[in-house]
Amino acid sequence: xxxxxxxxxxxxxxxxxxxxxxxxxxxxxxxxxxxxxxxxxxxxxxxxxxxxxxxxxxxxxxxxxxxxxxxxxxxxxxxxxxxxxxxxxxxxxxxxxxxxxxxxxxxxxxxxxxxxxxxxxxxxxxxxxxxxxxxxxxxxxxxxxxxxxxxxxxxxxxxxxxxxxxxxxxxxxxxxxxxxxxxxxxxxxxxxxxxxxxxxxxxxxxxxxxxxxxxxxxxxxxxxxxxxxxxxxxxxxxxxxxxxxxxxxxxxxxxxxxxxxxxxxxxxxxxxxxxxxxxxxxxxxxxxxxxxxxxxxxxxxxxxxxxxxxxxxxxxxxxxxxxxxxxxxxxxxxxxxxxxxxxxxxxxxxxxxxxxxxxxxxxxxxxxxxxxxxxxxxxxxxxxxxxxxxxxxxxxxxxxxxxxxxxxxxxxxxxxxxxxxxxxxxxxxxxxxxxxxxxxxxxxxxxxxxxxxxxxxxxxxxxxxxxx
Numbered sequence: 001x002x003x004x005x006x007x008x009x010x011x012x013x014x015x016x017x018x019x020x021x022x023x024x025x026x027x028x029x030x031x032x033x034x035x036x037x038x039x040x041x042x043x044x045x046x047x048x049x050x051x052x053x054x055x056x057x058x059x060x061x062x063x064x065x066x067x068x069x070x071x072x073x074x075x076x077x078x079x080x081x082x083x084x085x086x087x088x089x090x091x092x093x094x095x096x097x098x099x100x101x102x103x104x105x106x107x108x109x110x111x112x113x114x115x116x117x118x119x120x121x122x123x124x125x126x127x128x129x130x131x132x133x134x135x136x137x138x139x140x141x142x143x144x145x146x147x148x149x150x151x152x153x154x155x156x157x158x159x160x161x162x163x164x165x166x167x168x169x170x171x172x173x174x175x176x177x178x179x180x181x182x183x184x185x186x187x188x189x190x191x192x193x194x195x196x197x198x199x200x201x202x203x204x205x206x207x208x209x210x211x212x213x214x215x216x217x218x219x220x221x222x223x224x225x226x227x228x229x230x231x232x233x234x235x236x237x238x239x240x241x242x243x244x245x246x247x248x249x250x251x252x253x254x255x256x257x258x259x260x261x262x263x264x265x266x267x268x269x270x271x272x273x274x275x276x277x278x279x280x281x282x283x284x285x286x287x288x289x290x291x292x293x294x295x296x297x298x299x300x301x302x303x304x305x306x307x308x309x310x311x312x313x314x315x316x317x318x319x320x321x322x323x324x325x326x327x328x329x330x331x332x333x334x335x336x337x338x339x340x341x342x343x344x345x346x347x348x349x350x351x352x353x354x355x356x357x358x359x360x361x362x363x364x365x366x367x368x369x370x371x372x373x374x375x376x377x378x379x380x381x382x383x384x385x386x387x388x389x390x391x392x393x394x395x396x397x398x399x400x401x402x403x404x405x406x407x408x409x410x411x412x413x414x415x416x417x418x419x420x421x422x423x424x425x426x427x428x429x430x431x432x433x434x435x436x437x438x439x440x441x442x443x444x445x446x447x448x449x450x451x452x453x454x455x456x457x458x459x460x461x462x463x464x465x466x467x468x
Contacts, residue, residue: 016054017366017369018055018416018418019058019059019371020050020059020060020082020413020414021060022078022079022080022411023078023412024060024089025060025063026062026064034048034049034052034106034114035114036104038102043065045066046063046091046102046116047064047066048062048063048104048114048116049062050062055371055387055396056369056371056387056396057399061077061079072093077089078090080133081136083138083417086138087106088136089104090133098127099123100118101126102117102119103117103167117167117170119165120171122165122172125165129163132153133151135193136152137150137198138198139200139201141166145168148167149167151163151165154192158188159178160190160191161176161179162177163176164176181224181225181226183226184226191206191211191213192207193206193207193213194206194246199257199258199260201219202214203215203217204254206252208251209229210229212229212252227260229250229262230305230314235269236249236264236266249266249361250262251363251365261304261305261317262305262314263302263305263363264303264363265360265361265363266301266303267297267299268297268301270295271293299322300322301322302390304316304370320393322354322355322356324393326354326355326394327352327354328386329352358384359376359378364413364414365415366387367415368389368390368391369388371385371386371388373385374386382400383401384400385413386398
């Protein structure tokens with residue numbers, strides 16, 4: 001392991017990551033250091049507060065209107081995008097008209113405290129231009145007093161159109177920029193973004209299977225350049241490519257204006273025979289054309305990569321095999337606990353089982369941690385967020401997912417950096433989870449290209465469209 005990478009990632013005083021639910025709460029909450037508000041003519045004051053919880057617990061985003069007696073929202077406020085200092089969210093208000101969009105800043109440009117701004121006419125423009133609200137990013141101007149909100153729209157072939165909204169004070173103006181990126185030969189079709197990141201004054205449109213298209217929207221004309229992501233891990237290349245959304249196996253984050261991190265989840269496979277090896281083989285049983293070898297999943301691994309935007313290469317940082325993560329404790333469940341005999345009540349004790357027994361997908365990169373969506377069966381409604389410490393190779397904790405929230409294509413949880421808050425500065429509420437202790441390593445990590453040789457019959461990745 002490269003000690004320079006370890007020092008860069010675990011640098012003292014680095015911002016603290018939280019796992020933030022993208023669906024906002026509209027219930028009242030106590031004011032804290034994250035609270036910001038803005039006054040609007042038609043609904044009075046709108047107030048935003050983040051209930052911060054240290055990982056592995058989940059943090060929540062509260063949007064309230066204290067001047068109104070009734071809830072003005074027709075559905076839950078929704079976070080569309082976040083970076084180290086910004087959260088872009090929308091609310092659907094009672095009555096006709098498009099949704100309203102707001103920009104929340106952890107640290108405002110003048111008073112170094114949280115700030116909330118309405119984006120005037122942003123919603124109506126997005127509807128008129130048919131823009132995808134999930135492909136929007138925010139970067140500050142040189143002076144930090146104005147901001148550029150940039151939406152991505154694919155055009156013919158590999159070129160694209162950027163719709164740039166400049167927010168200055170309480171007013172916003174739109175402009176369009178047609179760009180023709182210079183992609184490598186293997187990516188001539190361009191990018192199909194899965195998410196948006198920000199790095200300094202550049203907005204990055206991330207195609208999790210190809211790479212990141214960075215656009216410096218502060219400069220005129222816009223400057224664009226492409227950074228490829230690492231090649232998919234071997235089994236993902238063979239079994240996954242273009243079959244499912246990239247969010248099922250990868251995530252990318254950017255921090256400190258120049259650092260890029262990538263995590264990938266890979267299924268591991270082995271072989272087993274469908275019939276036992278007989279000691280006596282009759283002539284009528286001989287059939288060389290019959291396939292007696294079965295390809296099966298036997299585990300998974302996580303791999304993280306690191307680079308700086310000025311580099312021309314990626315460097316591998318951490319590797320974890322699921323067998324190194326030991327066991328987790330799950331509450332009683334129909335698929336993990338059989339029905340008891342008659343006249344006996346079901347056990348209320350937690351069930352301990354290897355993490356490899358759960359189906360796992362959708363990694364979310366939170367600094368030194370990776371949060372994973374896990375289920376006992378891909379058809380289940382019940383799921384958990386499992387937080388893995390990549391450096392200690394341990395399960396940090398496990399939290400049940402909020403009912404009714406899907407993590408298939410539009411992630412219900414995102415990583416967010418609380419720049420002004422350090423570890424332990426939660427809002428004082430009780431933790432949602434009791435940490436799951438680490439039970440030690442169960443096997444050595446396999447060689448880099450060795451993805452065979454595991455025969456413990458475990459379950460792996462959630463296949464979001466269909467089981468393989």
